[in-house]
Amino acid sequence: MSLKKKTILIFLIIFGFLNLTFFVFSKTILKPGFLKIESVDAEKNIERVTETLNMQIENLALKFFDWSNWDDCYNYVANGNEEFIKSNLIDPVILDMDVNLFFLKNIDGTFRLAKVIDHEKQTVIDMSENLKQYFTNNEHYFNFKYDEYQKNGLILLPE
Secondary structure, three states, X not given: XXXXXXXXXXXXXXXXXXXXHHHHHHHHHHHHHHHHHHHHHXXXXXXXXXXXXXXXXXXXXXXXXXXXXXXXXXXXXXXXXXXXHHHHOOHHHHHHOOOOEEXXXXXXXXXXXXXXXXXXXXXXXXXXXXXXXXXXXXXXXXXXXXXXXXXXXXXXXXX
């Protein structure tokens, strides 16, 4: 074998060995490190999203706690005074609440007001009968224990 061929063969063996070494190094040391960094980053992002959702839920809870304790609102739900709607729940007010749906039910489960908000079109429409039926069938959202005065959270709706 000539010197030129031996040199090329040695060079290829060294190059192959270096590639194999780099491959093993990257699989055993680099990849787990990057996976850990990615996992920590994902956990931080999840915590941020969770904190943001919790803050929004708390803000809505405060807003609707005020509504639920308001005598005029209570009287509307009890007796259906339409003046309350005309003066307090016009579409711009409902749009400004920054919610996707808004409804008031009385103690027997009758919907006094049921609206869905389309934020893209900036419109307020009547809640569909299917959605009303969903809430009627899932009364556990409205049944409170003695020491509970409110329930806060997100609901995944069928529509």
